[in-house]
Amino acid sequence: MKDTCNTSINHYRRKSLPGRGLSRRNFFKYMGAGIATYFVWTDYLASESLSRLSETGMPAAPDTLSSWIHVSATGAITVFTGKVEVGQNIRTSLTQVVAEELFVPISAISLIMGDTARTPYDRGTYGSLTTPQMAPILRKAAASLREILLQEARKEWKLGEVELKLEKGSVKHPTNGKQLGYGSLANAKQLLLPMNENVRTIDPTKWTVAGTSVEKINGVDFVRGKHRYVSDMVVPDMLYGKVLRPPAYGAKLIRANVDAAATIPGVRVVQQGDFIGVVAKNSRTAAMALATVEAEWERSPQVAGAALFDHLKRTGEPGNAVPSEITAAYESASLKLEQEFKIDYIAHVPLEPRAGLARWKDGSLEVWTGTQRPFGVQEELERAFSIPKEKIRVYMPDTGSGYGGKHTGEAGIEAAILAKAVGKPVKVTWTREEEFKWAYFRPAGLIQVRAAVDGSRLSSWEFHNYNSGGAGINSPYLGATKYEQYHRSDSPLRQGSYRALASTANIFAMESTINDLAQMVRADPMEFRLKNLQDERLKSVIKTAGQAFDWNREKPASNHGFGMACGAVKGGFVATFAEVAVDPNTRELRVISAVTAFECGAILNPRHLESQVTGCVLQGLGGALFEAIEFDEGNVSNAFLSSYRVPRFKDIPQTKVLLVNRKDLPSSGAGEASIVCIAPAIRNAIDDAVGVKLYRLPMVPSGRVPNA
Amino acid sequence: MKINVNATEYTVDVQGNPSLLEVLREQLDLTGTKYGCGEAACGACKVLVNGTPTPACITPVTSVQGKRIRTIEGLDADGRLHPVQEAFLEEDVFQCGYCAPGMIMTAVALVESKKSLDEQELLDGMNGNICRCCTYPAILNALKKLTQNTTKA
Structure with a gap:
C-alpha cells in the first residue's frame, strides 16, 4: 500500500495523484471542472525530516510532500493540504501565501486540511515543518496557477507574451479595460498541470498579504463557541463509549465480570480479549456502567518513581567511547566542572483531551479524531481492522491543541472498535485522567556534562543525554573538541514527541553550564556567549533581546537576579533574558520579566508569530518551574489538573517578544524553538540573585528556592 | 425537569443525576461549553448561573432549577457579538480556541460586574481559567482595553 504514496514526479506524469491513485479524469469528477496545479515532492528536505522523526520514536512513513490548488468555474479557490490545524494558525498563514501569489483576498480561498480522502498524503504536522516545507510549495503551486490563468487569458484575448496585471481574482486586459475573472477562465476546462518548480514567486519585500497580521481564519466561530471540535461532534444514532483502563502500566486482565453493566438498560458491553468497553445513549450512563465492571488484574513489576534517574542511566545504551583527546583536555584543565541535570516527565495537557x-x-470506516497525523491514524486503523486504506477515511477538524502530544489515534481506534461491535456510530472522549495516564509524556532525562574553559575559550566539552533525546544536543559554541551523545534508555512511562523535543532539556543543561563556565572565568555571560558563538543569526537575537532587557542596568534590589540563554532549534534562533526575585525570608521565587528575541527568516504573520513565541515561552515556564509527572510502580499519581500544575494568569511575568524579520531568508517554523530558553534563563537568574545553582527541571516545584 | 438556558425553557432528563455540562452538551447540543478537567480546575466549562461564573462540570443539573443559565451560545443572541467577544477578536487572541468559551464567559461576568477593573482584579477574576496555548498576555490586553473603555462595556 505504501508505495502508492512514495512516488516521484514521473509517476504523476502517468496521470495518477498521490495517496489514492486519483486519475486525472477522476480528479475533475471529484473537484468539478476547472484549472488546478499539483505538486509532489520527495527531496532532501523530506529525508531530513525523516531523520528528525526517528528522534521521536515514531514509525517512518513514505516521504512525500504534496498539495494541490484548484480554481472552479465560480472562481472558488480551494487548497488541499494534508497538514492540520491544532492552534498554530497555519490555516491562516498558508492561506496568506496562496492569496499573495494569486492576487485574491483571504476570503476567496478555502483550505481543506486533515481529510484523508480529499487531501494529499502528509506524514504529519509536527517538527516545525509546515512553514519551511508546505508554505514554499503552496507559494509555487499558487504562482504556477497564476501563470496558467494568465496564459489562458492571453489565449482568450489572442494576445502574445504581453505582461498582464491581476487584481482581486481577475486578469486585466492591457488596453481595452476588460477583465476576465478566474472563474470564467476556468469554466468548462479540465486543466491539471504540475507545478512549475522554477516559477517566479513574489519577493517577500513586496508582500502585501503574506507577512501581515491577518486575523485567525474563522476566528468568529471560536469566540461564539460554534466551532465543532471532535469532542463536540454528533452524528445520527451516535452512542457514547467508555473503555476500561488497567490500574497501572503493564497490568494484565485476568478476569472481568461485566454482568451488572450488561443489565443496565441501553448499555452494550464490548469485550474483545483485554479490551472491555461499554456504550450507552449518554456519557453519564456509559461511565456508570463502566464503574460496575469488576476486573481482576495481574500487575507486573514496574520501576519505582524514586529510581527513575538511576534506571535511565543503568539501562542507557553505552554509545561511542569518549575520544581520548577530550578526556585528556578535561583532565589537564584547571578550570573545569562536572555536573548532572535531571529532567522530569511532563504532560502536554492539551485542553481538549483525545476524542474519536x-x-x-x-465495510467502510469513517473516523473523526484530533490528531497531528491523520494519515498515521489511517494506517493504525488499517492495521487494527485489516481493511484497505481506501476504505478508511480520517477527518481531523481543527483541534484543541497538541504540542506534539497528539501524534496517535487511540480514541479513534477505541471508537471504531466499539462502533463496529454495536453497529452504530460511537464517540469516545477521554477524561482528563485518561489523557494524563494513557497518552504519552515528554521524556524524562538524565544529562551529564563535563566541560573545561581556558581563558575565555571552551577547551573540553563532553555531554551525555540519557533517554530524553538527541534534538538540540549539538552545542553551537566554538573552541573545544566536542563529544555529544544521546543514550537510549528504557523508559518506565510511555513517552513521545513534545514541542521542541529534547532541545528543552539539552539546552537547559548546555546553557546552565555555559553560564557556570563564564562565571568561572569572571566573564559577563552575554559577552562570553558572543565571544564563543559563530552563528550571526544567533548572536543577533542575543543582542536584540539583551538590548531590550537592558542587560547592563543596575539590579533594583540585592535579591534580584538577571539570567539569559540562547538556542538555535529547527531554523529558529532564540534568546531569552529573565529577571527574577527571591524573597529573602520565604525564599519564594518571582519571575519578574522575560524578554525574548526570535528570528525565523521572513515573517508570514507577525501577530500570530508573536503569539506562538509568547505561548512557547509561557508554556516553557511550567516545565521550568513546577510541572512534573509523579509516578510510582507504573501508576501516575497526579493525573488531574488540581494536582498537576500548569501556568495560569498569575504565573505570568511581564513578557516581551521581539521579532527579527529577515525577509532575505526562507521562513522557518515557529511553534517550537522559542520554548527552549526560558528554563535556563531563569535558572541563571536565580543563581545571579542568590547564588543557588539548580540542576533539575522543574526547578522549584514548591515555589521556593532552596538555601545554598 | 425544566431548566432555563439563554432565556429558553428546556425539559431535560435528570436520570443518573447528570452534570449541567453533560446536559448542555449531550441533551441540548449546546457544545460551546467545553469539558477540560471534570473537577472545576480549568474553567473550560464555565457558564453563568444567575450571572455568576460556575463550572458546569461539577454542577448537578438539578441544582440549577429555577435559575438563569447563560452559555456562550446566548451571548450574541441578538445577532451582535458581546463586547468581550469583540475585544478578543480585535486582539486576535486565540490559537486553538478550546478555552475560548469558558474564558469569555468568565470575562463577561467580570466586566459586567464592575465598570472598571485594575490588573489585579482581572488576574483574580481570570486565574481559574487555563489557556494551555498560554495566550494569557493577549487575553489580558483585550480585557484591559475593554475595561479602560467603559462606554463600550
Missing part, C-alpha cells in the same frame, strides 16, 4: 468518533457503513 467512528462510523461504519458497508
Whole structure:
C-alpha cells in the first residue's frame, strides 16, 4: 500500500495523484471542472525530516510532500493540504501565501486540511515543518496557477507574451479595460498541470498579504463557541463509549465480570480479549456502567518513581567511547566542572483531551479524531481492522491543541472498535485522567556534562543525554573538541514527541553550564556567549533581546537576579533574558520579566508569530518551574489538573517578544524553538540573585528556592 | 425537569443525576461549553448561573432549577457579538480556541460586574481559567482595553 504514496514526479506524469491513485479524469469528477496545479515532492528536505522523526520514536512513513490548488468555474479557490490545524494558525498563514501569489483576498480561498480522502498524503504536522516545507510549495503551486490563468487569458484575448496585471481574482486586459475573472477562465476546462518548480514567486519585500497580521481564519466561530471540535461532534444514532483502563502500566486482565453493566438498560458491553468497553445513549450512563465492571488484574513489576534517574542511566545504551583527546583536555584543565541535570516527565495537557468518533457503513470506516497525523491514524486503523486504506477515511477538524502530544489515534481506534461491535456510530472522549495516564509524556532525562574553559575559550566539552533525546544536543559554541551523545534508555512511562523535543532539556543543561563556565572565568555571560558563538543569526537575537532587557542596568534590589540563554532549534534562533526575585525570608521565587528575541527568516504573520513565541515561552515556564509527572510502580499519581500544575494568569511575568524579520531568508517554523530558553534563563537568574545553582527541571516545584 | 438556558425553557432528563455540562452538551447540543478537567480546575466549562461564573462540570443539573443559565451560545443572541467577544477578536487572541468559551464567559461576568477593573482584579477574576496555548498576555490586553473603555462595556 505504501508505495502508492512514495512516488516521484514521473509517476504523476502517468496521470495518477498521490495517496489514492486519483486519475486525472477522476480528479475533475471529484473537484468539478476547472484549472488546478499539483505538486509532489520527495527531496532532501523530506529525508531530513525523516531523520528528525526517528528522534521521536515514531514509525517512518513514505516521504512525500504534496498539495494541490484548484480554481472552479465560480472562481472558488480551494487548497488541499494534508497538514492540520491544532492552534498554530497555519490555516491562516498558508492561506496568506496562496492569496499573495494569486492576487485574491483571504476570503476567496478555502483550505481543506486533515481529510484523508480529499487531501494529499502528509506524514504529519509536527517538527516545525509546515512553514519551511508546505508554505514554499503552496507559494509555487499558487504562482504556477497564476501563470496558467494568465496564459489562458492571453489565449482568450489572442494576445502574445504581453505582461498582464491581476487584481482581486481577475486578469486585466492591457488596453481595452476588460477583465476576465478566474472563474470564467476556468469554466468548462479540465486543466491539471504540475507545478512549475522554477516559477517566479513574489519577493517577500513586496508582500502585501503574506507577512501581515491577518486575523485567525474563522476566528468568529471560536469566540461564539460554534466551532465543532471532535469532542463536540454528533452524528445520527451516535452512542457514547467508555473503555476500561488497567490500574497501572503493564497490568494484565485476568478476569472481568461485566454482568451488572450488561443489565443496565441501553448499555452494550464490548469485550474483545483485554479490551472491555461499554456504550450507552449518554456519557453519564456509559461511565456508570463502566464503574460496575469488576476486573481482576495481574500487575507486573514496574520501576519505582524514586529510581527513575538511576534506571535511565543503568539501562542507557553505552554509545561511542569518549575520544581520548577530550578526556585528556578535561583532565589537564584547571578550570573545569562536572555536573548532572535531571529532567522530569511532563504532560502536554492539551485542553481538549483525545476524542474519536467512528462510523461504519458497508465495510467502510469513517473516523473523526484530533490528531497531528491523520494519515498515521489511517494506517493504525488499517492495521487494527485489516481493511484497505481506501476504505478508511480520517477527518481531523481543527483541534484543541497538541504540542506534539497528539501524534496517535487511540480514541479513534477505541471508537471504531466499539462502533463496529454495536453497529452504530460511537464517540469516545477521554477524561482528563485518561489523557494524563494513557497518552504519552515528554521524556524524562538524565544529562551529564563535563566541560573545561581556558581563558575565555571552551577547551573540553563532553555531554551525555540519557533517554530524553538527541534534538538540540549539538552545542553551537566554538573552541573545544566536542563529544555529544544521546543514550537510549528504557523508559518506565510511555513517552513521545513534545514541542521542541529534547532541545528543552539539552539546552537547559548546555546553557546552565555555559553560564557556570563564564562565571568561572569572571566573564559577563552575554559577552562570553558572543565571544564563543559563530552563528550571526544567533548572536543577533542575543543582542536584540539583551538590548531590550537592558542587560547592563543596575539590579533594583540585592535579591534580584538577571539570567539569559540562547538556542538555535529547527531554523529558529532564540534568546531569552529573565529577571527574577527571591524573597529573602520565604525564599519564594518571582519571575519578574522575560524578554525574548526570535528570528525565523521572513515573517508570514507577525501577530500570530508573536503569539506562538509568547505561548512557547509561557508554556516553557511550567516545565521550568513546577510541572512534573509523579509516578510510582507504573501508576501516575497526579493525573488531574488540581494536582498537576500548569501556568495560569498569575504565573505570568511581564513578557516581551521581539521579532527579527529577515525577509532575505526562507521562513522557518515557529511553534517550537522559542520554548527552549526560558528554563535556563531563569535558572541563571536565580543563581545571579542568590547564588543557588539548580540542576533539575522543574526547578522549584514548591515555589521556593532552596538555601545554598 | 425544566431548566432555563439563554432565556429558553428546556425539559431535560435528570436520570443518573447528570452534570449541567453533560446536559448542555449531550441533551441540548449546546457544545460551546467545553469539558477540560471534570473537577472545576480549568474553567473550560464555565457558564453563568444567575450571572455568576460556575463550572458546569461539577454542577448537578438539578441544582440549577429555577435559575438563569447563560452559555456562550446566548451571548450574541441578538445577532451582535458581546463586547468581550469583540475585544478578543480585535486582539486576535486565540490559537486553538478550546478555552475560548469558558474564558469569555468568565470575562463577561467580570466586566459586567464592575465598570472598571485594575490588573489585579482581572488576574483574580481570570486565574481559574487555563489557556494551555498560554495566550494569557493577549487575553489580558483585550480585557484591559475593554475595561479602560467603559462606554463600550
